[in-house]
Amino acid sequence: MPLLSRIYIRTALVWLVVGSTLGGVILWSKASPVPGAWSWLAAHISLLTWGWLLQLTLGVAYWILPRFGAERPRSYLAVIAYLALNVAMLLAAFAGLLGRPWAVAAGGWLQLFALAAFCLHAWPRARRSAYGK
Secondary structure, eight states: OOHHHHHHHHHHHHHHHHHHHHHHHHHHHHHSOOTTGGGGHHHHHHIIIIIIIIHHHHHHHHHHSOOBTTBOTTHHHHHHHHHHHHHHHHHHHHHHHHTOHHHHHHHHHHHHHHHHHHHHHHGGGSOOOSSOO
């Protein structure tokens, strides 16, 4: 498994732990009030959806999509996608806590940019099979 895939997957596992912990705190606040716990709901959803599921998917896709020979073409775009997506996750995590609506918008645009960068990287790798029709 390539290094970038391992980094994607390990980061996805970190977001899984952080997002699940926030979810646990939110759930705990139903029984015993935790001040401000409900302000973490958007961060909880974002971290588990985009941080955990999307990064796990992109890490596996980087690893498993066909290569041209021994190289993955334009792999720098996958690195840019990784960095942009994780900055977006940090913005999403802290935007709800800080009450900054511009951070939510910036995080959304960074997520879109990250997905576009990864799609540009992966597009030529998704091609017709050489073994059949």
